[in-house]
Amino acid sequence: MFAVTILGNNSALPAYDRHPSAQIVTIYDQLLLIDCGEGTQMQLSRYKIRRGKLNHIFISHLHGDHYFGLIGLISSMALLNREQPLHLFAPAGLEEIIQLQLKVASTTLPFPLIFHPLEKEGLILEDSKFTVETFHTQHRIPCWGFLIREKKDPRKVDKEKAVQHHIPSAYYQSLKAGYDYTSKDGSVIYNDQVTIPNSPARSYAYCADTLYDERLATIAKDVTMIYHEATYLNGMEERATARFHSTTSQAATIALKANAGGLLLGHFSSKFEELHDYLKEALEVFPNTQLAIEGVTFKI
């Protein structure tokens, strides 16, 4: 299981029952929350997503529509007597705000809140089944994107054949990694005799809020899915640039240059009640585009 569920797809001003940025990435048995605009905890309830499975939260930047819901979510976890640690990856300034909010409420969290300030590009989380890297995006204030890569052995064991060759199951992990097997009598079983290639590891790039920036296409090269903001429609490039945002065609161009498998468009302006123009314009540049509709889960 590797999928993303949209909780909020709107830009800063909530409108038309669209909410500020938040999405849940499900990867195997873990839930990762990326951004946490106001009302995210209510959206989690609405879509019946269990807060208890959430151990990692990533905040791209400190514009309120990306984090104002975080303190409410943390407070609710405390009221529900959460005990397991919560890891928070965010720009450094957020820690002081949270600590201040807990202090004025005389609240001591019943669980460890482990703050990981985003400081430089690269690997920020390594799990047994996935990694998360962060990268800069170009926005009005410091802003970070996140790249989640599934970890996958390059080969799968063909168990029938491995058994035929009397390879002990303790050696299977080495087979998956590509090693040959040397039996006790010295004969070599070549790796490709007992394994088949695994499907490629999947990946998801969340490009946060950003100007049109071709560097993102390099960072997200060959990802299975890219999320790119499209606050504005075509023809509004000047406004987009002035506000450090992107248009539909700019987002789709990044997906195209990245050779991404799919594009998820979000962060829609409150100016537009209808979203079909966003889709139409992006499809002209990049065919495999979908709108990040709230409540929908997209397989990666």
Add this chain to the structure above:
Amino acid sequence: MFAVTILGNNSALPAYDRHPSAQIVTIYDQLLLIDCGEGTQMQLSRYKIRRGKLNHIFISHLHGDHYFGLIGLISSMALLNREQPLHLFAPAGLEEIIQLQLKVASTTLPFPLIFHPLEKEGLILEDSKFTVETFHTQHRIPCWGFLIREKKDPRKVDKEKAVQHHIPSAYYQSLKAGYDYTSKDGSVIYNDQVTIPNSPARSYAYCADTLYDERLATIAKDVTMIYHEATYLNGMEERATARFHSTTSQAATIALKANAGGLLLGHFSSKFEELHDYLKEALEVFPNTQLAIEGVTFKI
């Protein structure tokens, strides 16, 4: 027009589409927002309440379910290019939080945000048509209630009679205040010849979060309507006291002792999906009780 519209009636943990505390008091042409839990700006949109008419916000205390929605509301006002001043009455600690949140976002508000720290009981706002007083309530952290009183002249002018007696309209304000009129020939027109008694000034006491505290009945003496929290049902007095909250009967007893015209019950625990027990229990003590249902406007 003097009424209260409920935006949030739940205690800290949002549940069953009930939201954390927030209510709008409409008094003549002014909207006053009392408390501002997470999602209040969305609730304002949902119930089509115009943010532009909101010039005064009152925050009872710094538990998150009473203020986490404030920074989002302020940010949206900024995005909408509000220019008129916004007055914020709140415990002193809130100012630092807001300033920090604006700073990390590199946001400069396009309107004056005038912070009035709550420091002592008494008058905090005097308008031409109403006053707002504040008072302490007994909660785990410092907490303030608000008492809104309509200003009303004691008498109304009976225009037909005033004209018969040749009283100039410039003198009507004095008539309303109860003065007699002496005409140029020295004859006295007694006030009660040309005026009738006005209906009594209405008042609304918002008792915030609180323990059972009979002092509140004295403060809210004879109010037209009292809002009192009832987080818990009868039989949960011990828990209520431990958490500095009240039960239904405690809330109703305060309304009774205050000789209030009506009681509005709110701040319901997330333990209960159904609210009818709250009403039933309170009605046994105080007949004119209503539940603070979200989206409903109660005339004061």
